[in-house]
Amino acid sequence: MNIITILEDIEKVDGEVYERLNPRRKAMQQFFRFGSKAALAAIPLGLGAMLNKAYGQTVPAGVINVLQYALTLEHFEYRFYERGATLAPIPAGADKTAIEMIRDSEKKHVDFLKTVITGAGATPVAEKATYDFTAGGTFPTVFTSYATFLAVAQVLEDTGVRAYKGRAGELLGQKVFLTAALGIHAVEARHAAKIRYMRRVSGQAATIKPYITGGNDTGIAAVNGNYGGATPESTVNQAGVIITNLPGVGGNISVDSATEAFDEPLTAAEVLALVAPFGVS
Amino acid sequence: MKQKQLVDPPYEKKGDIIVQNMPRRRFFTQAAGLASIAALAAACDKDDNNNNMSSGVDLGSGDFGILNYAYALEQLEAAFYTQVVATPYSGMNAAETSFMTDIRNHEIAHREFLKAALGSKAIQALEVDFSKINFTSRDSVLGTAKAFEDLGVTAYDGAGYLLKDANYLLLAGKIVSVEARHAALIRELISANTFLGDQVDSNSVNLSRTPDEVLTIAGAYIKTKINASNLPKG
Numbered sequence: 001m002n003i004i005t006i007l008e009d010i011e012k013v014d015g016e017v018y019e020r021l022n023p024r025r026k027a028m029q030q031f032f033r034f035g036s037k038a039a040l041a042a043i044p045l046g047l048g049a050m051l052n053k054a055y056g057q058t059v060p061a062g063v064i065n066v067l068q069y070a071l072t073l074e075h076f077e078y079r080f081y082e083r084g085a086t087l088a089p090i091p092a093g094a095d096k097t098a099i100e101m102i103r104d105s106e107k108k109h110v111d112f113l114k115t116v117i118t119g120a121g122a123t124p125v126a127e128k129a130t131y132d133f134t135a136g137g138t139f140p141t142v143f144t145s146y147a148t149f150l151a152v153a154q155v156l157e158d159t160g161v162r163a164y165k166g167r168a169g170e171l172l173g174q175k176v177f178l179t180a181a182l183g184i185h186a187v188e189a190r191h192a193a194k195i196r197y198m199r200r201v202s203g204q205a206a207t208i209k210p211y212i213t214g215g216n217d218t219g220i221a222a223v224n225g226n227y228g229g230a231t232p233e234s235t236v237n238q239a240g241v242i243i244t245n246l247p248g249v250g251g252n253i254s255v256d257s258a259t260e261a262f263d264e265p266l267t268a269a270e271v272l273a274l275v276a277p278f279g280v281s
Numbered sequence: 282m283k284q285k286q287l288v289d290p291p292y293e294k295k296g297d298i299i300v301q302n303m304p305r306r307r308f309f310t311q312a313a314g315l316a317s318i319a320a321l322a323a324a325c326d327k328d329d330n331n332n333n334m335s336s337g338v339d340l341g342s343g344d345f346g347i348l349n350y351a352y353a354l355e356q357l358e359a360a361f362y363t364q365v366v367a368t369p370y371s372g373m374n375a376a377e378t379s380f381m382t383d384i385r386n387h388e389i390a391h392r393e394f395l396k397a398a399l400g401s402k403a404i405q406a407l408e409v410d411f412s413k414i415n416f417t418s419r420d421s422v423l424g425t426a427k428a429f430e431d432l433g434v435t436a437y438d439g440a441g442y443l444l445k446d447a448n449y450l451l452l453a454g455k456i457v458s459v460e461a462r463h464a465a466l467i468r469e470l471i472s473a474n475t476f477l478g479d480q481v482d483s484n485s486v487n488l489s490r491t492p493d494e495v496l497t498i499a500g501a502y503i504k505t506k507i508n509a510s511n512l513p514k515g
Binding site: 098112161165169175180184186188189193194197210239241248257262 | 387
């Protein structure tokens with residue numbers, strides 16, 4: 001582990017990390033940033049304890065819980081793309097590059113969450129030794145058919161967006177943690193749109209859009225639950241406002257537009273049930 | 282021709298929005314392909330940008346202030362895509378027409394939802410200024426769309442923690458991921474595999490902006506003065 005990287009990562013979400021660690025922060029900052037490798041090598045392995053002391057009493061357990069949940073899902077997503085990029089028959093060129101970009105993006109989320117959780121004084125949840133990417137046989141060709149791989153990727157990304165959304169409320173008012181979670185949430189949505197667009201352009205799902213139309217628009221009935229739940233993607237009711245009763249162009253807003261315009265949350269229980277067949281817990 | 286009509290009377294009512302149309306000279310001199318980020322940056326230096334002054338339309342305070350802030354941005358986006366669909370750029374293909382129409386409808390849904398949710402607290406319809414956009418140019422339109430969508434994502438992400446009511450935070454979350462989907466789509470229409478681009482940090486976390494930062498950028502396209510001074514501070 002690279003101490004400089006860890007502290008710089010923490011500093012991104014907590015500008016006062018050096019102050020937390022030591023009131024003589026300027027000196028410490030200088031030391032960590034510009035100190036020689038030899039000097040760094042001499043630092044005893046007490047960094048974890050230092051971080052615990054700096055954060056342990058200030059980060060609520062509920063926040064840690066959400067971060068661990070996010071890490072649990074990111075571990076799985078990263079491994080899905082890591083295995084997929086190696087095993088699945090992804091066409092060389094732009095498609096392969098896109099999958100590798102998303103893989104690397106998920107890896108960064110994993111590393112970032114691990115750093116933040118460690119910095120907050122907790123032990124990051126470990127990655128599972130194995131996952132079942134076929135989801136108990138539901139997707140037997142996940143790594144042998146490019147179309148299946150992309151379809152599963154879409155479902156996982158859409159579900160990831162819903163998962164973060166569903167727990168944002170538990171980070172209410174937490175500037176550092178909520179902003180980071182929202183930032184990851186937006187990136188998952190960018191991934192989702194890209195995967196959907198790839199499916200469309202490749203002709204695998206010629207009419208699918210970068211946003212969720214109606215409800216389960218994947219063409220795969222087995223994933224109805226990923227688009228359902230207590231607040232299904234098909235809802236047109238937003239906080240009591242019926243979107244389809246509002247004025248659009250040439251009439252009221254259509255059901256398609258009303259459902260596309262708002263993504264919906266999933267609860268933790270809903271998400272964990274959906275990913276359980278993949279061996280995620 | 283629609284465009285010609287737009288030039289003569291300075292304003293035309295467009296739904297809720299009064300669109301200020303581009304001056305003719307500007308329209309023709311605007312070089313195709315101007316990156317909108319550059320245009321945005323340049324606009325920031327102009328002295329007509331005074332959104333942070335305590336005059337103008339008051340967004341209000343607390344959660345309603347943040348919702349009005351979102352409402353202002355959605356008004357801007359809805360007006361932009363309304364114009365894009367009304368006057369398609371040269372060579373807009375069927376798929377692009379479909380996407381632009383979808384996004385227009387989404388932004389209208391966001392705008393109308395926020396207006397309804399805010400009720401009597403809602404700010405007035407804002408007057409926009411699109412004189413810097415060349416609506417006949419694909420590069421200009423998509424470049425501006427990219428800038429608006431990316432800006433919207435950073436705006437919602439950066440204001441989330443200012444909300445006190447978890448229900449409003451959830452609603453913001455429902456909208457921001459759709460804005461992120463738009464951003465990724467627009468970026469892919471411009472250039473393949475730019476769906477993340479320069480919008481993420483080294484941890485692949487989306488950037489965020491404060492309301493002041495966002496309104497300084499958006500202000501270049503909003504003629505109505507906006508007073509954000511009563512918004513919650515971090």
